[in-house]
Amino acid sequence: MSGVLSLALKLLLGDRGKFYTLVIGITFAVFLMMLMTSMFFGIIQHSAANIINIGAEVWVMDPNVQTPQNSIPMPNYVLDVVRSIPGVDYAVPLYLGGGLVRLENGNYQGATVVGLDDATLFGRPTLAEGRLSDIYRNNAFFVVRDANYAKLGSPRLGTTFEINDHRGVIAGIASVAVGSLFGLPTLYTTYERATQDLPSTRYVMSFILVQPKSPAAVAGIQRAVQALGYRALTAAQFTTRNDRFYEFQTAMGMNILIMTLISFVVGLSIAGETFYMFVLDNLERFGALKAIGARSSELVAMIFYQSLVVSFLGFGFGVLLASGLIAFGKWRIPNYAAVITYQNLAMALVMVLIISVVSAYIGIRRILRIDPFVVFRS
Amino acid sequence: MILTVDRVTKWFGEEPSRTYALRDVSFAVDHEEMLYIVGPSGSGKTTLLSVISGILRPNDGTVTVEGKDIWNLSVDALADFRLHTLGFVFQDYHLFPRLTTIENVAVPLVLRHVRWREALRKAREVLEVVGLPEKADLPPPRLSGGEQQRVAIARAIVAEPDVLVLDEPTASLDGDTGKRIVGFVKDRILNAHRAIIVVTHDDRIYEYASRIIHMEDGRIVAPAEAVA
Ligand SMILES: Nc1ncnc2c1ncn2[C@@H]1O[C@H](COP(=O)(O)OP(=O)(O)OP(=O)(O)O)[C@@H](O)[C@H]1O
Ligand SMILES: [Mg+2]
Numbered sequence: 001m002s003g004v005l006s007l008a009l010k011l012l013l014g015d016r017g018k019f020y021t022l023v024i025g026i027t028f029a030v031f032l033m034m035l036m037t038s039m040f041f042g043i044i045q046h047s048a049a050n051i052i053n054i055g056a057e058v059w060v061m062d063p064n065v066q067t068p069q070n071s072i073p074m075p076n077y078v079l080d081v082v083r084s085i086p087g088v089d090y091a092v093p094l095y096l097g098g099g100l101v102r103l104e105n106g107n108y109q110g111a112t113v114v115g116l117d118d119a120t121l122f123g124r125p126t127l128a129e130g131r132l133s134d135i136y137r138n139n140a141f142f143v144v145r146d147a148n149y150a151k152l153g154s155p156r157l158g159t160t161f162e163i164n165d166h167r168g169v170i171a172g173i174a175s176v177a178v179g180s181l182f183g184l185p186t187l188y189t190t191y192e193r194a195t196q197d198l199p200s201t202r203y204v205m206s207f208i209l210v211q212p213k214s215p216a217a218v219a220g221i222q223r224a225v226q227a228l229g230y231r232a233l234t235a236a237q238f239t240t241r242n243d244r245f246y247e248f249q250t251a252m253g254m255n256i257l258i259m260t261l262i263s264f265v266v267g268l269s270i271a272g273e274t275f276y277m278f279v280l281d282n283l284e285r286f287g288a289l290k291a292i293g294a295r296s297s298e299l300v301a302m303i304f305y306q307s308l309v310v311s312f313l314g315f316g317f318g319v320l321l322a323s324g325l326i327a328f329g330k331w332r333i334p335n336y337a338a339v340i341t342y343q344n345l346a347m348a349l350v351m352v353l354i355i356s357v358v359s360a361y362i363g364i365r366r367i368l369r370i371d372p373f374v375v376f377r378s
Numbered sequence: 379m380i381l382t383v384d385r386v387t388k389w390f391g392e393e394p395s396r397t398y399a400l401r402d403v404s405f406a407v408d409h410e411e412m413l414y415i416v417g418p419s420g421s422g423k424t425t426l427l428s429v430i431s432g433i434l435r436p437n438d439g440t441v442t443v444e445g446k447d448i449w450n451l452s453v454d455a456l457a458d459f460r461l462h463t464l465g466f467v468f469q470d471y472h473l474f475p476r477l478t479t480i481e482n483v484a485v486p487l488v489l490r491h492v493r494w495r496e497a498l499r500k501a502r503e504v505l506e507v508v509g510l511p512e513k514a515d516l517p518p519p520r521l522s523g524g525e526q527q528r529v530a531i532a533r534a535i536v537a538e539p540d541v542l543v544l545d546e547p548t549a550s551l552d553g554d555t556g557k558r559i560v561g562f563v564k565d566r567i568l569n570a571h572r573a574i575i576v577v578t579h580d581d582r583i584y585e586y587a588s589r590i591i592h593m594e595d596g597r598i599v600a601p602a603e604a605v606a
Binding site: 003004006007010011013014015283285287288289290291292293294295296297298303371373375376377 | 433459466469476489494545
């Protein structure tokens with residue numbers, strides 16, 4: 001069989017023009033699919049930035065909460081009850097909300113405000129400048145130096161501003177693992193200050209962050225919280241819930257899905273069409289092989305092999321091109337949200353295999369129907 | 379007998395516009411024979427050649443090659459029969475333009491699962507037999523018509539088939555080249571284990587025939603006549 005396959009390869013490589021068109025077509029399709037899906041995964045990862053950055057193992061929230069950005073405040077007694085659940089090592093409140101910042105030049109800028117438990121500062125960022133204890137000073141805020149930092153006028157230690165008509169002062173400059181998706185700068189302060197100064201609702205507690213005594217305790221905690229009428233999710237579960245929200249309940253997921261499908265269809269049509277042309281051009285040759293005595297199964301193997309070879313080449317080049325562009329994007333645009341994960345590699349691979357099998361199938365149907373009698377006709 | 383054709387009938391299309399390309403054709407070919415099938419255009423020569431080489435299924439009658447009723451074989455067995463028993467020289471050669479000459483010649487061996495290296499070695503030997511060793515690495519389109527014809531012959535004989543089938547081998551060659559090639563095939567390839575069947579219009583090459591079958595309108599019109 002291997003001799004027949006190298007014959008297939010020689011026939012394929014012999015037609016340079018079609019060979020390049022095929023590889024380029026599939027490269028292009030893979031490139032588009034990779035770009036679309038990695039943008040999507042990047043966006044989703046960034047939308048979960050708060051879950052990742054704050055880093056709690058278990059999050060307690062109102063059952064209707066879908067994402068960390070849109071919390072529903074809970075009454076304070078929930079915290080006391082959660083603390084009394086067996087298996088809970090400790091539990092702290094978290095404020096996660098928005099504030100309107102008035103800069104020194106008089107401009108307004110929205111910001112995400114994270115209020116950390118006063119006693120533990122659980123979920124705190126890494127400080128690049130300033131001391132952790134400075135957060136307890138009057139009106140102190142830490143600002144995250146990320147892509148949105150400049151929107152606050154690139155404040156320094158000691159810079160003052162107003163937030164929701166209260167005075168604020170920068171006491172530290174922090175860095176976090178994942179930047180926010182939403183284009184807002186992030187400020188950290190204590191839970192006390194955040195809940196006193198910022199909200200206008202009766203309840204103020206956005207989330208309760210729970211440290212279970214052991215991983216085995218999580219299930220029990222979840223049941224107890226559910227009995228209370230609230231929901232406890234592990235960080236992974238919360239991330240998934242957040243992902244689902246952006247995938248299925250926003251226009252973003254659908255649009256990117258549609259773009260991915262379009263690039264798939266474009267790739268399929270370029271590759272399918274060119275491969276079919278290749279087969280048509282070589283119909284006589286395949287007819288001659290059939291007349292000489294090649295079995296149908298061997299012809300099928302040859303066609304499959306040819307389409308697999310171009311597909312894998314296209315896949316390789318497409319992935320290279322997409323990762324090159326993404327690397328370039330990340331280097332030039334700090335906020336650029338795109339990640340290549342095993343998931344989107346696998347997705348692109350599956351799509352390429354579909355393209356390859358469909359193109360081969362079209363060609364094979366044609367080849368199996370040729371009458372070797374054609375070789376006797378002039 | 380190496381090959382027996384018994385009351386073969388082949389038609390194309392459906393009544394009432396059915397054309398009979400072969401009507402009740404019977405004959406036999408012996409070892410070491412070079413049998414010619416001649417007749418006017420449309421008389422059914424190519425159709426007959428296709429039926430006896432297991433490429434076109436007849437509507438009626440049997441074809442027996444080396445004791446095997448070939449039209450009772452399965453599709454794969456029929457392909458194997460063509461691969462192992464027959465060698466073809468098609469009228470338009472049907473060489474692979476993207477392969478080199480030597481690779482073209484090696485194709486039947488590769489289909490028989492001979493390793494490439496071994497197949498190419500054998501192909502080179504056969505290219506020497508047909509006098510084209512220096513063209514081994516050129517693609518066929520760079521060769522003259524007569525040279526391409528010799529490549530086609532090399533490909534047909536490389537796997538040492540028992541029956542060699544040639545359709546209009548001289549149709550696109552000038553008279554002298556045609557004669558030389560057919561003479562070459564008879565001298566160098568025909569032997570006690572083989573038979574060669576040639577379809578032709580070309581009376582300049584009749585001198586090489588062992589026997590000639592005349593066809594007209596799908597029938598054999600005169601009993602096979604022996605030549606020399
Ligand atoms: N595939 C086909 N469909 C319909 N009719 C066909 C087909 N092949 C051959 N015929 C008809 O069968 C008859 C015999 O054709 P065939 O090609 O065998 O003749 P031939 O003797 O080889 O002619 P030529 O010398 O022109 O090559 C002709 O009438 C032809 O039109
Ligand atoms: Mg003919």
